Amino acid sequence: MNGSSNGSSSRLIQGQVIEEMRRRIIKGAINPGAPLSELALAEEFGVSRTPVREALKQLQTEGLVEIRPRVGTFVTTPSRREITELFEMKELLEGAAARLLAQRGRVPEIDLLEENLREADAAVARDDRARYAQLVEEFHDLLIQGADNGKLEAHYRMLMNQLAYSRLVNTSLSQPGRPLQSDREHHLVLELVVAKDGDSAERVMREHVRASRQALMAGLQSSL
Amino acid sequence: MNGSSNGSSSRLIQGQVIEEMRRRIIKGAINPGAPLSELALAEEFGVSRTPVREALKQLQTEGLVEIRPRVGTFVTTPSRREITELFEMKELLEGAAARLLAQRGRVPEIDLLEENLREADAAVARDDRARYAQLVEEFHDLLIQGADNGKLEAHYRMLMNQLAYSRLVNTSLSQPGRPLQSDREHHLVLELVVAKDGDSAERVMREHVRASRQALMAGLQSSL
DNA sequence: CTACGGTTTGTTGCATGCAAGACCATCCGT
DNA sequence: ACGGATGGTCTTGCATGCAACAAACCGTAG
Numbered sequence: 001m002n003g004s005s006n007g008s009s010s011r012l013i014q015g016q017v018i019e020e021m022r023r024r025i026i027k028g029a030i031n032p033g034a035p036l037s038e039l040a041l042a043e044e045f046g047v048s049r050t051p052v053r054e055a056l057k058q059l060q061t062e063g064l065v066e067i068r069p070r071v072g073t074f075v076t077t078p079s080r081r082e083i084t085e086l087f088e089m090k091e092l093l094e095g096a097a098a099r100l101l102a103q104r105g106r107v108p109e110i111d112l113l114e115e116n117l118r119e120a121d122a123a124v125a126r127d128d129r130a131r132y133a134q135l136v137e138e139f140h141d142l143l144i145q146g147a148d149n150g151k152l153e154a155h156y157r158m159l160m161n162q163l164a165y166s167r168l169v170n171t172s173l174s175q176p177g178r179p180l181q182s183d184r185e186h187h188l189v190l191e192l193v194v195a196k197d198g199d200s201a202e203r204v205m206r207e208h209v210r211a212s213r214q215a216l217m218a219g220l221q222s223s224l
Numbered sequence: 225m226n227g228s229s230n231g232s233s234s235r236l237i238q239g240q241v242i243e244e245m246r247r248r249i250i251k252g253a254i255n256p257g258a259p260l261s262e263l264a265l266a267e268e269f270g271v272s273r274t275p276v277r278e279a280l281k282q283l284q285t286e287g288l289v290e291i292r293p294r295v296g297t298f299v300t301t302p303s304r305r306e307i308t309e310l311f312e313m314k315e316l317l318e319g320a321a322a323r324l325l326a327q328r329g330r331v332p333e334i335d336l337l338e339e340n341l342r343e344a345d346a347a348v349a350r351d352d353r354a355r356y357a358q359l360v361e362e363f364h365d366l367l368i369q370g371a372d373n374g375k376l377e378a379h380y381r382m383l384m385n386q387l388a389y390s391r392l393v394n395t396s397l398s399q400p401g402r403p404l405q406s407d408r409e410h411h412l413v414l415e416l417v418v419a420k421d422g423d424s425a426e427r428v429m430r431e432h433v434r435a436s437r438q439a440l441m442a443g444l445q446s447s448l
Numbered sequence: 449c450t451a452c453g454g455t456t457t458g459t460t461g462c463a464t465g466c467a468a469g470a471c472c473a474t475c476c477g478t
Numbered sequence: 479a480c481g482g483a484t485g486g487t488c489t490t491g492c493a494t495g496c497a498a499c500a501a502a503c504c505g506t507a508g
Contacts, residue, residue, distance in 0.1 A: 012293055012491070038460070048493045053460085057278055061285035069236055070460050070499045085375040092320050092376075100312075151309040152316075155379050236461070262490070272463045277490085294469045294490050 014051035017041070018058055025064050025075055028167050032077035036065060063162045078162060086163050091209040093156045094140060097147035098189055098205035102198035109146030113190050116142060117183070124183045132179050133169045139186055143205075171223065172216035182212065238275035241265070242282055249288050249299055252391050256301035260289060287386045302386060310387050315433040317380045318364060321371035322413055322429035326422035333370030337414050340366060341407070348407045356403050357393045363410055367429075395447065396440035406436065 021041075024030050041052045056073050059065045067073045078086065101109065116139050123132040144156050173179050185208040192201035245265075248254050265276045280297050283289045291297045302310065325333065340363050347356040368380050397403050409432040416425035 014491080035459090037458085039458090049460090050492050050494090054278065054281055054491095057281055058285050061282050067460080068500095071501080072459060082375065085373045088320075088324075088373055089375050089379070092316060096312075096316050149309045149312055151306065151313050151383070155313070155382075158379075159375070238461080259489090261488090263488095273490090274462050274464090278461095291490085292470095295471080296489055 012051075013045075013047055014054045017045055017047070017052055017055035020045075021055060021059060022062075022064060022161065025059070026161055026164050026166060028164060030075050032075050034075050036073040036075065038073070062158055076162075083163070086159055087209065087213045089159050090156075090163075091206045091213075093152060093159070094143060094209055095202040095206040097143045097149075097152060097156075098193060099198040099202040100147040100149060100152075101143060102193040102196050102201045104146070104148060105196065106194075107146060107148075109142050110190075110194065113139065113142050113146070113193075117186055117190060120183050120186065124179050127179075129170075129173055129179060132183075133173055136169055136173070136182065136186075137166065143189075168216055171219040172212055175215040175219050178215045182208075182215075185211065236275075237269075237271050238278045241269055241271070241276055241279035244269075245279060245283060246286075246288060246385065249283070250385055250388050250390060252388060254299050256299050258299050260297040260299065262297070286382055300386075307387070310383055311433065311437045313383050314380075314387075315430045315437075317376060317383070318367060318433055319426040319430040321367045321373075321376060321380075322417060323422040323426040324371040324373060324376075325367060326417040326420050326425045328370070328372060329420065330418075331370060331372075333366050334414075334418065337363065337366050337370070337417075341410055341414060344407050344410065348403050351403075353394070353397055353403060356407075357397055360393055360397070360406065360410075361390065367413075392440055395443040396436055399439040399443050402439045406432075406439075409435065 021036075030036070036056065038049045038052050038056065041056075042049045045052065056065055056067060060067050060073075064076060065073050066076050101107070116135055120132060120135040120139070123129075123135060144153050147153070173182065185204070189201055189205050189208060192204055245260075254260070260280065262273045262276050262280065265280075266273045269276065280289055280291060284291050284297075288300060289297050290300050325331070340359055344356060344359040344363070347353075347359060368377050371377070397406065409428070413425055413429050413432060416428055
């Protein structure tokens with residue numbers, strides 16, 4: 001398994017459909033709850049229903065769509081409770097990743113993380129929120145990769161996909177002062193990782209995720 | 225999602241195939257690495273290739289089989305490294321579950337866990353390893369359910385399926401003295417949970433999983 | 449206006465046929 | 479005997495047709 005995607009998928013047309021549909025759902029190009037007709041998708045992609053059907057089946061197992069037998073297929077919308085659960089998992093996995101990374105010592109990912117923070121500092125300084133959002137995602141990705149645990153990474157990607165996190169990051173960072181605080185928290189985590197203090201790194205990382213979640217929830221409240 | 229199974233699957237024949245195949249793989253009724261022919265399975269179940277095919281696709285996403293395009297479908301065999309990774313995740317999730325359960329206070333699952341330990345004590349006392357193995361699985365299941373986090377439970381079940389844990393438990397418990405120690409560790413965890421000491425409960429639970437893993441690895445070594 | 453029945457439409461579930469690729473054994477040439 | 483080409487056979491991937499079911503829609507009776 002490579003994360004949540006189908007390994008050598010590019011050659012198989014069902015693989016292409018999977019990647020495209022996943023991209024659309026995660027980016028929010030399709031409204032949550034919207035129906036996905038096999039036939040319509042098949043025609044749009046210029047293929048038969050079969051590969052589309054198999055793609056949707058996989059996306060269902062990944063938790064991105066829901067197939068109601070003989071009714072239709074719909075983009076899933078996480079309930080408030082599920083969002084809370086997903087963040088609990090995010091906190092768990094990223095905290096563990098920080099600890100594992102700290103235990104590994106100085107691996108290439110550390111350098112990439114330091115470089116990431118240098119860029120992030122600059123982005124925050126010039127108030128470039130879009131760029132900073134990208135860097136935040138990269139930071140978390142590097143942390144997970146640095147943990148060097150394929151299963152952890154796979155489950156993490158699945159979670160983030162269900163959250164459609166790429167969209168949420170922006171909401172979270174739109175809270176005043178959040179980017180600066182977020183950047184500081186990243187610095188602290190990386191310091192503890194470099195110092196090989198796994199326990200503290202995990203604790204601080206979890207606090208960071210909690211803070212990020214609260215900023216997000218606040219942002220969601222105000223946007224509704 | 226209800227764990228890793230397909231919700232209302234009983235009526236759809238692909239759902240029946242999924243459940244049956246998953247059961248076989250987890251129970252070890254099929255040798256790891258063995259090829260699974262769509263046609264053969266279809267004939268055995270008395271259906272066409274289509275539902276079998278869709279079932280295998282889902283099992284692939286769950287990590288139980290591997291579909292090599294135009295070659296065949298095979299039962300996956302976790303590598304040594306993957307087993308280590310899976311146990312790292314198990315430790316993580318069960319530790320978190322212990323902490324979450326402790327935070328929830330006295331919920332029904334606590335009573336069930338205490339009842340479970342009473343039976344487990346008896347099973348250990350009369351050296352009934354088979355019964356104790358069942359109770360161990362039930363203990364961990366109750367812990368996860370008690371955490372009251374659906375996502376955590378879903379990911380946990382997926383992990384356990386990949387490990388084919390029901391088989392491994394026996395190997396682990398075949399180590400001399402392991403059942404008694406395991407039982408004691410369970411008691412300690414539950415005490416801390418009841419005392420609402422989440423941090424300690426998580427720590428001890430993780431130590432318990434590590435110990436269980438070491439017993440398993442020792443058992444695997446000697447059996448090879 | 450409301451409640452109920454029948455129909456119509458849309459959806460997915462399953463069966464089947466064909467095609468493309470991978471693998472293997474065999475045969476031929478050296 | 480050995481190496482390479484070649485054919486055959488097995489596998490899955492995809493296209494298509496039909497059937498079963500669900501939901502909406504409309505007309506009708508009360």
